[in-house]
Amino acid sequence: MADKKRYERPVINKHYSGLMNKFGSRPTTAPKTEIDGVPVNDLVKQFGSPLYVFSEKQIRNNQRNALRIFKTRYPKVQFAWSYKTNYLNAICNIFHQEGSWAEVVSEFEYDKARKLGIKGEHIIFNGPDKSREALLKAIKEKAKIHIDHFDELYDIIELTQETNLKAQVAIRVNLDVGVYPKWDRFGFNYENGEATQALKRIMMNKNLQLIGLHTHIGTYMMTAEAYRIAASKLASLARFLKDEYDTIVNYIDMGGGFASHNTLIGQYLPAEEVVPSMEQFAEAIASGLYELNFKVDEMPTLILETGRALIDDTGYIISTVLANKRLSTGRRALVIDAGVNLLFTGFWYKHSINPAQDSGVNIEDTTIFGPLCMNIDVIRETINFPSLKKGDRVVIDYTGAYNNTQWMQFINMRPNVVMVMEDSTVELIRKSENLDYMLNREILPDKLK
Amino acid sequence: MTNYIVPQNVAISDSGFLFQPATGESYTLNEIGKLIFKMLQSNSSGEQIIEKVCEEYDAEAKSVERDLEDFITQLKHYSLLKLS
Numbered sequence: 001m002a003d004k005k006r007y008e009r010p011v012i013n014k015h016y017s018g019l020m021n022k023f024g025s026r027p028t029t030a031p032k033t034e035i036d037g038v039p040v041n042d043l044v045k046q047f048g049s050p051l052y053v054f055s056e057k058q059i060r061n062n063q064r065n066a067l068r069i070f071k072t073r074y075p076k077v078q079f080a081w082s083y084k085t086n087y088l089n090a091i092c093n094i095f096h097q098e099g100s101w102a103e104v105v106s107e108f109e110y111d112k113a114r115k116l117g118i119k120g121e122h123i124i125f126n127g128p129d130k131s132r133e134a135l136l137k138a139i140k141e142k143a144k145i146h147i148d149h150f151d152e153l154y155d156i157i158e159l160t161q162e163t164n165l166k167a168q169v170a171i172r173v174n175l176d177v178g179v180y181p182k183w184d185r186f187g188f189n190y191e192n193g194e195a196t197q198a199l200k201r202i203m204m205n206k207n208l209q210l211i212g213l214h215t216h217i218g219t220y221m222m223t224a225e226a227y228r229i230a231a232s233k234l235a236s237l238a239r240f241l242k243d244e245y246d247t248i249v250n251y252i253d254m255g256g257g258f259a260s261h262n263t264l265i266g267q268y269l270p271a272e273e274v275v276p277s278m279e280q281f282a283e284a285i286a287s288g289l290y291e292l293n294f295k296v297d298e299m300p301t302l303i304l305e306t307g308r309a310l311i312d313d314t315g316y317i318i319s320t321v322l323a324n325k326r327l328s329t330g331r332r333a334l335v336i337d338a339g340v341n342l343l344f345t346g347f348w349y350k351h352s353i354n355p356a357q358d359s360g361v362n363i364e365d366t367t368i369f370g371p372l373c374m375n376i377d378v379i380r381e382t383i384n385f386p387s388l389k390k391g392d393r394v395v396i397d398y399t400g401a402y403n404n405t406q407w408m409q410f411i412n413m414r415p416n417v418v419m420v421m422e423d424s425t426v427e428l429i430r431k432s433e434n435l436d437y438m439l440n441r442e443i444l445p446d447k448l449k
Numbered sequence: 450m451t452n453y454i455v456p457q458n459v460a461i462s463d464s465g466f467l468f469q470p471a472t473g474e475s476y477t478l479n480e481i482g483k484l485i486f487k488m489l490q491s492n493s494s495g496e497q498i499i500e501k502v503c504e505e506y507d508a509e510a511k512s513v514e515r516d517l518e519d520f521i522t523q524l525k526h527y528s529l530l531k532l533s
Contacts, residue, residue: 003507004505004506004507004508005505005506005507006506006507007481007502007506007507007508007512007513008479008480008481009481009516009519009520010478010479010481010482010484010485010516010517010520011478011479011481011482011520012467012476012477012478012482012486012520012523012524012527012529013476013477013478014474014475014476014527015474015475015476015477324515324519326519326522326523326526330522330523330526330527362479389512
């Protein structure tokens with residue numbers, strides 16, 4: 001018998017006149033069959049689905065690239081890895097190996113960094129929530145404490161008086177850079193003089209050593225100019241300190257917030273076309289800082305706490321198709337085994353999703369749902385997608401930032417996380433959770449047994 | 450499946466272009482879609498369709514049955530199938 005023809009599911013597409021898309025239709029979806037040279041199917045066979053996959057090579061490339069971009073524009077640059085963006089030990093250690101310090105925003109993150117062997121002096125302690133115990137630890141270990149509010153400042157003053165230790169401090173400054181929303185809930189305001197007030201208060205106290213100035217103007221910033229304004233305002237504070245107190249700060253910390261190449265929900269053009277490049281951010285920050293007019297050897301170190309822009313495109317989620325559905329409107333829907341419990345960023349990004357096998361040329365407007373028995377579990381409201389069958393795999397791109405810290409243990413437990421190493425081997429970097437893990441912290445009172 | 454028939458006058462070309470004169474709407478079907486639609490026009494049963502598709506294509510009856518269900522749902526949605 002002659003070879004049979006290749007099967008493809010039956011498809012009917014309605015013609016719509018007068019509604020042509022001026023950008024044309026999306027090119028045929030190219031399947032993503034491997035990640036860093038490792039076949040997707042092999043990864044699933046070994047580690048299950050859904051599965052988080054990170055690329056060591058890409059993380060190192062991103063960090064080296066960012067460092068080069070900033071160092072060619074400003075002489076002294078230091079990166080500090082933003083733990084909240086992804087604090088899996090394997091991820092943090094790659095950044096630390098590349099020379100990054102740790103930027104933490106809670107005692108838990110602080111302890112995590114210390115456990116990884118990061119010295120206190122290489123930890124930047126940010127955030128509005130620092131207990132007295134945490135502050136004391138940070139003071140003793142000479143961590144760089146970025147003060148968020150006056151109550152924290154008074155706590156530090158008290159602690160240093162009680163212990164007769166010196167604290168290494170900086171203040172976080174919030175300022176108007178012409179973008180909305182203004183992040184004025186963190187730190188001391190620049191425009192109303194609160195920041196200057198805080199600096200004066202610090203300079204009066206001999207136990208506090210002011211070492212830096214810090215700002216973080218927002219997240220997913222789509223304009224580089226905002227960073228120039230912020231840098232220039234911090235530069236003016238640094239000049240004030242030099243003129244009034246003859247103090248030169250060691251560093252200016254510009255925070256992070258650079259947009260990644262994920263497209264936001266509601267954003268018309270793809271992110272690649274609208275977000276500024278790392279070079280543009282660097283250029284803006286450097287030109288703001290050069291307004292300092294200090295001598296070269298007096299120029300403060302530029303610290304960057306970039307998270308998202310360094311890690312987002314290094315992570316993927318492999319997921320498996322659970323079901324095909326036809327909604328009441330006739331629209332096609334796909335149910336996959338990774339939901340918003342694992343892809344928290346699905347709430348604000350239109351993640352790019354590709355099939356992991358050849359899936360034919362017929363694409364249809366599709367809604368992609370996660371596996372949770374909850375109406376909110378939508379991975380993509382609308383995407384032109386080929387027909388997949390139960391058991392087929394998809395790869396969700398750019399999932400490296402925030403998904404391993406904001407993931408939810410909701411309805412399902414968290415799956416394995418693996419890393420494709422530079423030598424193409426695959427390492428498990430976080431084991432999937434099981435029922436024992438879940439029950440470990442629960443206590444059932446005797447009365448309820 | 451036998452309860453449904455294709456409305457009269459619906460025309461389908463060899464290239465898979467389908468025209469419904471009652472509504473003025475037009476559609477494109479892929480090769481298998483065209484084969485199935487033509488069989489539905491000649492009142493073939495679901496079993497006959499599945500058998501034919503499996504005979505000509507490298508497919509399992511189970512997955513063809515599932516896809517056929519979905520295809521019929523779509524045809525009904527476009528009013529290209531009606532109760533006999």
